[in-house]
Structures are given as C-alpha cells and as structure tokens.
Amino acid sequence: MKRPFSYKLNIFLFLLPALILFIGVLIAPIILSGYYSLTEWNGLKTPVFIGLANYRELFSSKSINIMRALKNAMLLAVFSCFIQLPFALWLALKLSKHIRGERVFLSVFFMPVLISTVVIGQLWLKIYNPDYGVLNMVLRGLGLESWTRIWLGNKATALGACFVPILWQYVGYHMLLMYAGIKGVPPELNEAAMLDGCTEGQVNRYIIIPYIRPILRVSVIFAVTGSLKSFDLIYVLTNGGPNHATEVPSTLMISMLFLRNRYGMGSTIAVMLIVLCFAFALLINMAFKEEK
C-alpha cells in the first residue's frame, strides 16, 4: 500500500492553503510596503516612484525626527530587558516554589495581560490626572506637594510615565513564560543539588536559569521587538505628545499615514521597523548562541 505522504505533490498540496494564507497576510503586505516606501503617495492618487527619497527624508528631516522616536523605543527596550524581565524572573522563581496561593498570584500577575490596553490606558490616565489622580493625591497626602507633577503633560516625566504601565502590563506575560519553563526543570536536578548542599540561590543560578535559557531568549526577543513596535498604550496616554516627547516609531507611522496622508513615508517607517525587528531578533539569537 502506498503511503500518501511519501509523495511530494501531496505534501505540497496539503501545505498550499497555509502557504497562500502566509503569503497573503504576511509576505505580500511586506513586499507592498517596500514598494510604497519608494513612492510619494497620498493614498488617493496614483503613487509616484521617487526611489529612496523617503528614506533620505526620514533620516534627515528635523520635523519627522525619527531618531528621537527610535531613542525612545530603545530606551523602553533597555528598561524591558533590565527591569521588567529580571522582575518577571524573580516572580516566576518565587511562585514556582510551591508557595501558598500560587495559583491566585499567577492569575493576579497575569491579569493585566488579559485586560484591553485601552482600558489600562484609561485607568493610568486617571492615576496620572494632575487634579484628582491617585498618584498626586498620595503625594499630597504624604506632604510631598513639591513632588506632584503633570505627569503626562510634562516633557520631563511623560516618557517615564508611559513606560511604567507598559512594563507593568507585560510583567505577568514574561513571568508565565518563565514559570512554565521552571516547572519543566526535572525535579531530580534540584534534589541532587540540594543534597550536595546548594542554597536556593545557587540552585536558581546554576541549575534553573541555565535550564530555561531558551525561554529567556524568547522573552528577550519579545521584550526588544515589542518595545520597537510599542504603540497602543502610548497612543492612549499621550499620542506621542507633549510636543513629540513620547513619540515612538509606530505613533510616528500612524501620524504619517492617517494624519498627514503620507502613505509613502508611513510605509518607509513600516519597512524600517520590520528590518529593525528582524535584525534585533537575529542579534539576540546570536548572542545567546555565543554564550553556549
């Protein structure tokens, strides 16, 4: 009897629907964005081919100021990697030690991931409100009137004020990834280490963390590419303001596309983001491989 999957044609036919879907929803839009990035197009008239003029303008225009947006996104990536992920790892390590209420804590920390970002944005808008916001009210209550700020309206504090809810929202996501990884560590490894007299800290450092390195790599990739693509919370909280202080590449792209009708320039930013995300994903993969 013939085995149907031994035929290449059959394999190809079975994969074809998924391939068409993959090309249609992912590859084709990227190629089209690449084409539109080389055109001057207001979304209504026929696109006019202008070569690399959009790329030149993107990196030289003071009014677009892409470098400021990239700097903000990179700053978020740094905070994600050095504050959010270590905190998520600490939580995952603590929760995996069979503490009381483990399930409850897992659910509580994961809850922000499940809530709509717009709802979270509205919640933090209320927290930061200069008049009736909880933050300023607590500061006033503690006698720290001079510490009160217009958190989202001041250029000095707006970016930090946006980062806090972004980092807070996804701690639970990374924690759950790491928690699942830690639960996959064979218990005999831990037991053997304990019998050899290792402390809890030593078990974490020399057994658990190296064991879950593939998960840590995924978390770092998600944190960095997520920072580069960050959009929703910043859009709700400040929409890139005040005076572009919290602009990130995605808010700049939306502004070019839908406020300025510059579809060509919007596509240029989209292509730049795709290239950067791929580049960072590759770099992070390489960094984790080298450490092996």
Added chain:
Amino acid sequence: MKKILALALALTMLCAASLALAEPITLQLWSIATESDSSHQAFVDAIAAFEAEHPDIKIEHSPTENEAYKTKIKAAMSSGTELPDIFFTWGMGFLGEFVDAGRVVCLDDYYPAYADELPEAMTVNVRYDNKMYGVPYTMSLVTLYANMDLLAQVGYDHIPASYEEMQACCEALKGAGIIPFGVSGKELWCLSEYVEPLVIKSVGGDKLRDMYNGVASWNDEGVIKAIAAFQEMVTKEYFDPSAAALGNDEVKNNFIAGKYAFYQNGSWNNKDIGEQAKFAVQAGTFPVLNPDVTLYQMIGGPNNTLAVTETCEHKEEAIEAAFYLAKYFSDADYKSGANLPCWAADPKAEVGPLIVSAADMAAKADNMVLFGDNFLSADAANTYLDYIGLAYALEVTPEEYAEGLDADLK
C-alpha cells in the same frame, strides 16, 4: 395538473418580481453625529423626516467618533471601494483632497434649485476651481465664553474689550485664585483656537487667508506679535497649569463646572455650555492686538458639510437627500442652539442667548477665515499645528515660529 403547476409557478415569479421592484433604495450615510454629539438627534429626526417624505428611499446612518471618522473616511477614500453614498466632511483642505482624487460629485447642476435658501457666500469653503462639491449646513466661529460670576468677583461686568483690559482682568483673576483660561494642551487644535484669533486680530483676515494660500509670508511682524502675546499668556500662567495633560472634553467640563473664567473654542459648544453651566455665561470675541484691525475679524465660517461620492449607485436620490438633510440639520442645529445655520433661518425661531450672540458676531463680521487645520491640506495642517504646540511649550521664539512656518509651509 401540469397547467395548474405552471400557473402557480408563474404567479410566484410575478409576486417575487413585484416585491423586488418595490424594494426601497438604500443610501449609506457616514457622519460624526454619534450619540454623544450635540447634532445626533438632528440626524435621527432629519433621516426620519426624509424617509417619511420619500418612502422609496431608506437611509442607513453610520456615525463614528470625530478622530476615528477622519481615519475611516480617508481609508475608504483611498481604497475607492465600499464608500458611503453621502458623507459628512469639513470644507477646504479636508474635502479638497477627495475632490482632487475625483471621489466626489460636483453639485453645480443641482445647486440653483436651492440658491434662494442657501446663499452662495455660504458655499465658499466647498468650492474648488469655482465648482461646488458639498452642501454646507452649519457654520462655526471661535467664541470666547466667559463665566460672568467669576468675572464679577474681580469687578468686571463685561468681557474685556481691549487687550490691556484683558491682561488686567487676568491678573485680577489670578490674584483671586481663579484660573483665567481653560485650554487643552494635549489636543493641538484647541491651542489653535487661541493662536488664530490672536493672529487674525494682529494681521487681519485678508493677510491670514493669503498666508494659508501661500501668497503672503508667515514671517510677518503681526504674526510675531501675536505669538509673543500667546507666549506671554503661557508664561504669566493665564492658562490652566494642568492644560498639557487635559483633553478638550475635560477642559470644557471644567469650564462648565466653574473652574475657569474664560474658555475659547468653537461655537459648536453653545448648546452644551448654555444648557449645563449653572452660572451667568456670555459669548464674545477676543480683543484686538493691532488697533488698525477691527474687532470682528473672525476665525471660522461655513464648515460642516455633506457630500456625495462618485461611486454612489443612486446619485440623483443621494444628491436630493444631501440637500434635504443639510437644510434640516441647519435648521435643527440653529433651533437647538447647537450652531449657526448656513441655510436661511426661521426669523421667528426662539433660540438661546449664546446662539443669539454668535449670530450677532457673524452678522458683524468684517472677515471670516476658516480654521487653519481645516484650511490647509492634511500634511501642512499637521506641520502648522506642530508649530503651535512648540510655541505653547516655549520651544520656539516668536521669530523662530514665523520663520519656521514660512519655510515649512511653502
């Protein structure tokens, strides 16, 4: 038996055909009149009235919130498919890009039938190459709303008539612990509601219009003086110190709650402020900066418009509906106190004091120049608003503002 079956079949087909013939035409209407919008009820009533008079036409109304609507209509116009038959639009730059792309029906052949009720002067912002592409229904003016109870606390029984008096009034208000002006620094168009009256009352309407049209230079003494006055209002803390973090709705509600002495914004706020404010409120205009410019050089004009798309399947019916609805909205918005009419208004209509003030200002206006972000194309409008934001944040000097706009809007 076969004959009976054939007869029954024929009768069924005939009934189906007649039912199909009787099916009404459905027109899609897109607007920004969501349930929270002051014009919502007017849309509902107008559609019901039109459908009652035209039983063969049905209108499906899809309202979308203001900012989301801009994205929605632009995306639909870009694709050129799944467009509505009739759509709400603003005049000049906003509608101009759709007209330029050939997406909008020219109404020149239909306008004469309505010319007696809709004066030609009201169609100025929907004309491109002197051809009419939209049916305006209401016009708006930048209006200075004053909380007369707060002004009375510092000894004023009128809105200050000169710039010097306005400054003295603001100082007195500050001294009494009252915030003089409410503005949203988060929404740049709200800042433009303060900057544009200062500019027009410094350079005059004709010159401002020429600046928008790229005929006159922005690098002008009058513009520099206006921006200096605006920045003085910022540095002297005449605006709410929390302004940068507040949206326009919050600011309007704060004014209605009695937090500010003045709130300057479009006359579309007449209804909300008139109905909800628990204090004596007056509507007026900001004093002039340049004594050579008259007081009633106003920012605003006919703007809210309905237009018909080229892809519309039933153009004649859609155009008829657009004129009918526009006339209805014009009348309803005026009578409800929401806004000024573009169409001839009922002189016997009893309207609120704020709309009477707005009508008075419109009647006295020597010149009206449309809001800058409506006048300019999308790209230029955003550059222009960015400069206003920079001026508010004191990140550019008045000279840099004038030079920058002159260079970047060319």
